[in-house]
Amino acid sequence: MAIHSHRPSATAKTTREKLLADLASVxxxxxxxxxxxxxxxxxxxxxxxxxxxxMTAKVNAGELAETDDILLWRMDLDLLRHVASA
Numbered sequence: 001m002a003i004h005s006h007r008p009s010a011t012a013k014t015t016r017e018k019l020l021a022d023l024a025s026v027x028x029x030x031x032x033x034x035x036x037x038x039x040x041x042x043x044x045x046x047x048x049x050x051x052x053x054x055m056t057a058k059v060n061a062g063e064l065a066e067t068d069d070i071l072l073w074r075m076d077l078d079l080l081r082h083v084a085s086a
Contacts, residue, residue, distance in 0.1 A: 030083065037080045044073040052077055 045051055047069070050058075055073060058064035066074075 030086075034080065034083055037076050037083065040076050041073065041080065044069065044076070048073075 041052060044055075048055060052073070055064065055070065056077070059066055059070060059074070064070065
């Protein structure tokens with residue numbers, strides 16, 4: 001009967017370290033993407049001179065047309081909500 005050690009093998013340790021590094025890389029990319037989305041939203045707010053909540057309310061009330069910029073702005077807001085909540 002073989003005796004099994006509870007110590008991880010060198011391969012298991014290397015695999016674990018690689019997985020942890022990959023996860024850290026994913027978190028870094030996620031944070032960088034969130035930052036880029038926030039910067040785009042801030043640029044829209046600056047260009048249009050209003051916060052995103054005001055833009056959304058005006059579009060919903062029919063006071064502001066959904067131009068290409070407005071659609072991109074709204075998509076960035078949705079994307080940020082989705083990515084930030086994940």
